Amino acid sequence: MQHQHTPDARAAEPCIAFRNASVKRGDRVIWRNGTFDIPAGSVTAIVGTNGTGKTTMMKAELGLVPLSEGTVRVLGRPAGEMNRRIGYVPQSYTSDVDSNLTAEQSVLLGLTGTRFGIHPTTRAERDKAREAMAFVGIADRARSRLSELSGGMRQRVAIAQALVADPLLLMLDEPLANLDLASQRATVQVLAKLNRELGMSIQVVAHDLNMLLPILTGAVYLLDGHPHYAALDEVLDSDLLTHLYGTSVRVVTTPQGDMFVTPGPDGDVPGQDTHTPTEISGFHRHQGGAR
Structure with missing residues (x-):
């Protein structure tokens, strides 16, 4: 596979740039007032509960869903114009x-x-x-x-x-859904290799952050109808994730320094494929060189 970027080119322009972007479906606002940059060469998750517009965001970046206001630029051009340089893996691939x-x-x-x-x-x-x-x-x-x-x-x-x-950009919609633990780990290792060896920007729609944590650099999170972007250490905040998922969530650090997200005392995180702390710490150590 070809190397995609020089370091200077990667630093020069964001991979994806939102400016006051909003999307409506009929009269309903899906999300609005999105203004943020996603750096080139990053591995980013789009996170949020079901129905908040995660897949809609990815489709807006591909120019498949029109904005009701604002702009989205991808790879330096308006959304949709650079799709030939975007690899897209839909959630329904295996059935389609x-x-x-x-x-x-x-x-x-x-x-x-x-x-x-x-x-x-x-x-x-x-x-x-x-x-x-x-x-x-x-x-x-x-x-x-x-x-x-x-x-x-x-x-x-x-x-x-x-x-x-x-x-130049790989987009994946729920790539770990319906896979067993070993297959999830193998998929994440492929994404780590793409980012590490080719400098490829990667964006993943995800419910469960845990398996992806070793390779993520940041996340777009859909909260209170607004999309935001932050570096991963800012997203891994118990209060923010509790607000995001609408239930108690804890961010736990193991003695080895690995982090994982786990349900708090109030119950399960809705829609999440959660793993035990032992599983999480185990596969984080396997992935240790991927960041």
Whole structure:
């Protein structure tokens, strides 16, 4: 895979810039007054409870949902104009794609853009697809049909399909949903490698921050109808997260210095895939070099 940025270019301009951005659906305001920058080269989560507009925010960044006011610029251009340099992994990927396709055929869709009929591919395109599959660790499954692959493997196929066109920004909508713990960890390790080795900006819509904490640099959080962005150490605040999720939440630091988010004494965080403190501290140590 190609290296995407020089350090100077990364520092020069934000990856995504919101200015007084608002979105309505009919007469209902989904969120409003969003003004913030997301740095290039960052790994950012969009967090909030169900119905607050997390996926809507990502679609606004892709130019698929119109703003009711304000602007969003992505990769230096108005939203939608740079989509060819954005890799997008939808939450519904595994159910939308034809499960009779092989992994390699699925990845090639990222270049050919068609799902119907026989589309001739060049040797260069096939080489590019194999390079993307090797990067995410599925080169040996190129000829396997999607129906034969686990959910975690299919998620890696989806990421490879998004990578094959050398994006500057990778967007993923709930990439860890419905995956077992080992597959979640493997997916996060792929994202860490993309950010670390290629300098790729990554944005993830997420319910549960815990598995992503070792690689996140910041978060966009939707609170009281307004989107905000903050560096991760500012977001990992018990009072803020309690307000955000509408229930008691604690931020706990282990003796090893790892942090995780856990339900407070009032009960579970709604909609979260929570793990035990032992699990969290264990996989944070596995991921220690990813930040």
